[in-house]
């Protein structure tokens with residue numbers, strides 16, 4: 001039996017976690033005789049090389065994907081423009097591929113899967129969605145005989161970490177973001193985390209596994225956490241809610257509704273009790289009804305553990321002499337909900353130097369519950385559609401001394 005050789009593209013937060021788990025205690029991969037032999041990085045120093053005996057460090061990514069001795073390429077490098085051609089090349093070279101790269105897989109996952117099928121290799125990416133939570137394997141396998149109606153949860157660890165720090169530790173937004181970066185949770189460009197792009201990429205991948213659909217980024221209604229303040233949390237709590245950064249893919253009457261936004265969530269709801277960099281996912285389905293999984297959504301070892309699970313799946317297939325099964329089949333035509341079909345109660349936050357909440361609501365002709373103070377107005381509206389919300393935004397813009405801060409959906 002010849003050794004199974006693994007080549008890493010990247011040896012940063014996640015890549016170093018993969019090596020650490022393998023070095024410490026991964027008996028199942030040891031039994032499969034699978035080992036990391038080469039890793040591509042940007043910078044090599046003698047001290048860095050000395051930390052990894054038995055692993056050849058290189059700055060040449062092609063030296064990994066073209067190495068005839070490498071069986072499995074693990075891409076934990078990030079980015080799209082460089083990694084897409086590298087993974088195409090690895091697959092064409094007959095290598096199995098594992099990736100944690102949601103940016104890449106949300107856009108090119110279907111093409112890469114097709115290419116992997118043509119070349120009889122595996123393409124797995126459990127770590128790309130919700131770090132340690134085995135959500136993709138669960139949707140692909142455990143839900144094969146069920147009909148999913150909604151997948152909702154906290155998909156970005158950095159956003160949840162920042163909001164937790166702001167609300168529980170009293171940190172400023174900037175301090176909380178810096179800590180998330182230091183801890184290795186944030187992307188190299190944290191804009192993707194705090195503006196909801198990262199969660200939107202994950203939601204696109206989740207839609208593939210839960211609904212067999214391949215929506216595009218433009219199909220996701222997205223807003224980030226950057227405009228939230230402690231006053232929002234205080235007003236929400238008066239009505240029994242907290243605020244959580246949710247990603248929601250809901251199927252109603254055959255129409256898929258995709259939203260990434262901070263949502264008001266009832267304080268007693270399980271998603272309200274998920275803090276720090278933890279993620280959570282709640283799956284609603286016809287037969288199983290509802291299950292929730294929670295766990296670290298970012299960080300070195302939690303994310304690496306998902307990579308290791310994929311490595312074991314692929315190495316086991318190699319040892320069995322079989323082709324790894326395709327991770328997912330996505331062949332359902334996309335049917336995306338329209339603005340009229342996207343309906344929820346809303347939390348409208350306005351600023352005014354002169355108007356009280358009841359005056360603002362009268363001007364805007366909206367009902368609901370209201371709070372005002374210190375120039376801020378908070379309105380909890382009844383259920384309205386995106387079309388009605390857009391009309392409301394138009395009215396706010398036309399009203400003297402009334403500025404829109406944000407409108408958040410209320411999770412129901």
Ligand SMILES: NC(=O)C1=CN([C@@H]2O[C@H](COP(=O)(O)OP(=O)(O)OC[C@H]3O[C@@H](n4cnc5c(N)ncnc54)[C@H](OP(=O)(O)O)[C@@H]3O)[C@@H](O)[C@H]2O)C=CC1
Pocket residue numbers: 009010011012013014015040041042043044059061075076077078079082100101102103127128131184185186187188297298299300303
């Ligand atoms: N961090 C997390 O918690 C999670 C990350 N992910 C995803 O995993 C991937 C990796 O993330 P993370 O480990 O945090 O990123 P890091 O920035 O920590 O690591 C990136 C690694 O890739 C190497 N690298 C980058 N560009 C090149 C290049 N052109 N040539 C050679 N090597 C290169 C870097 O080298 P060097 O070290 O020399 O700079 C570094 O080792 C990303 O796709 C991310 O979205 C997914 C889930 C969780």
Ligand SMILES: N[C@@H](CC=O)C(=O)O
Pocket residue numbers: 128130131155156157158159185186187193198297298299
């Ligand atoms: N930056 C991401 C890392 C994991 O996907 C996050 O914060 O969730």
